[in-house]
Amino acid sequence: MKMIKAIIRPERLEFVKKALENQGQYGMTVMPVEGRGDQKGISLQYRGGAIIVDLIPKVQIEVVVKDADVDRLINAICEAAKTGKIGDGRIFVLPVERSIKVRTGEQES
Amino acid sequence: MTLDTGTTAWLLTATALVMLMTPGVGFFYGGLVRRKNFISMVALSFIVFALVSLQWVLFGYSLSFGGDIGGFIGNLDFAGLSGIGMEAGDAGYPPLLFVAFQGVFAAIAMAIVTSGFAERVKLSAFILFALLWTTLVYDPLAHWAWGGGWASVVGSLDFAGGTVVHISSGFAALAVAMVIGKRSGFGQYSMEPHNIPMTLLGAALLWFGWFGFNAGSALAANSIAVNAFMVTNISAAAGALAWLAASWYRGKPSSLGMVSGAVAGLVAITPAAGFVDVGASIAIGAIAGLICYGAMLFRLKKGLDESLDAWAVHGMGGLWGAFATGIFATVAIGGYSGLIEGNLNQFIANAVGALAALVYAFVVTLVLAYIVDRTLGLRVSEEEEYVGLDISQHGERA
Numbered sequence: 001m002k003m004i005k006a007i008i009r010p011e012r013l014e015f016v017k018k019a020l021e022n023q024g025q026y027g028m029t030v031m032p033v034e035g036r037g038d039q040k041g042i043s044l045q046y047r048g049g050a051i052i053v054d055l056i057p058k059v060q061i062e063v064v065v066k067d068a069d070v071d072r073l074i075n076a077i078c079e080a081a082k083t084g085k086i087g088d089g090r091i092f093v094l095p096v097e098r099s100i101k102v103r104t105g106e107q108e109s
Numbered sequence: 110m111t112l113d114t115g116t117t118a119w120l121l122t123a124t125a126l127v128m129l130m131t132p133g134v135g136f137f138y139g140g141l142v143r144r145k146n147f148i149s150m151v152a153l154s155f156i157v158f159a160l161v162s163l164q165w166v167l168f169g170y171s172l173s174f175g176g177d178i179g180g181f182i183g184n185l186d187f188a189g190l191s192g193i194g195m196e197a198g199d200a201g202y203p204p205l206l207f208v209a210f211q212g213v214f215a216a217i218a219m220a221i222v223t224s225g226f227a228e229r230v231k232l233s234a235f236i237l238f239a240l241l242w243t244t245l246v247y248d249p250l251a252h253w254a255w256g257g258g259w260a261s262v263v264g265s266l267d268f269a270g271g272t273v274v275h276i277s278s279g280f281a282a283l284a285v286a287m288v289i290g291k292r293s294g295f296g297q298y299s300m301e302p303h304n305i306p307m308t309l310l311g312a313a314l315l316w317f318g319w320f321g322f323n324a325g326s327a328l329a330a331n332s333i334a335v336n337a338f339m340v341t342n343i344s345a346a347a348g349a350l351a352w353l354a355a356s357w358y359r360g361k362p363s364s365l366g367m368v369s370g371a372v373a374g375l376v377a378i379t380p381a382a383g384f385v386d387v388g389a390s391i392a393i394g395a396i397a398g399l400i401c402y403g404a405m406l407f408r409l410k411k412g413l414d415e416s417l418d419a420w421a422v423h424g425m426g427g428l429w430g431a432f433a434t435g436i437f438a439t440v441a442i443g444g445y446s447g448l449i450e451g452n453l454n455q456f457i458a459n460a461v462g463a464l465a466a467l468v469y470a471f472v473v474t475l476v477l478a479y480i481v482d483r484t485l486g487l488r489v490s491e492e493e494e495y496v497g498l499d500i501s502q503h504g505e506r507a
Contacts, residue, residue, distance in 0.1 A: 012298070053500050
């Protein structure tokens, strides 16, 4: 099992949700986060000087999936989250040891 | 005539009540935008209030209420408030109080227009636009209706500013939205209101302040003021429930719909408040709620980003109110008959007054917005819009 952790633009969330649904992936955890990438945020130029907004609001989606599904879902996320401009985000894939359903105690690994 | 303390006290109070409506518009709109533009939205209303207050005493009042030039605008005799005395005139209160009372109306009109600028306007360009708009759109319209201009000569009835304040600002917001363009991403993903309770609070301030707006427009503490007070409340209540019911029929009874309906009812009763009875105000408010709800759905279907629905609620609600005044006016309340009492002329006069103001406000706003856009540029850059106006225009975070 793997966890796909995708940090994307907030305004692309609905598209990514839909794309995951189309792949049959319904379960997910979504949280608002702030962050920055290699560009250190956005710098705005003014006559009075520069304002640097270094932490930009993003949304983090976490889904836990079978190993075989990982690439397919990553493609779906990338396609739905992409605008082609700086700041489209990152995807990380992490190993997951076990997954337990609280109501039934059902385990997967 | 000596100073009438009752009238003077009431007009002072009403002026303060109407003042509260301008930040009220700010909070109403502020709750509806995304959080990154919350401060900007509220600040625009405050900026308008400060700016128009100064413009008003320097020359705005004189352009509206100075000696008539061709039925179109006032002259500059009262510029800098020269010749505005402290002695109570025939009306029983000092003319300076009339200046203050009318000034808060001018401010709220421009504040309503900020709907069309939401989440994408450059502050410096906005300030220039606001100054031009209040001078070249609001002041002439106020003169037409109340300053001895052609609309008052034709006999178009506008008790408290349905045409002057609401039709003008609503249709101006539409024109602004067309010039400035859609918000980046509009129509691609949902831009949910970030704080509905803030909007409800703004609506409460508006409803409260509207008692000063309408009952104060009697310019006396008398029975007309009492009638205006009552019909204002009833029309708001009918509008709130009508829109609530309509949104319930189509899905959930949204609280935002309810307060939008209340504002629609308040807008529609504004020109009528001194001329219609309580029974008519139920119909005026309820129909206003439905018309404005329909206008909002139409606006969304057309993909127009008049972002916070000033056009649907103030523009269309104001238009309905102008017609409704010509329909429901009754001799028993204000001494004028409307269509129901068989006076077609009143209806025609009102329709002419409203449509002329509509066309004037829309066209002149288009031109002004276009000029400001071509010189200073109305919009912020794409990056500034993306991080939000709070940070990019004010350097602050809500």
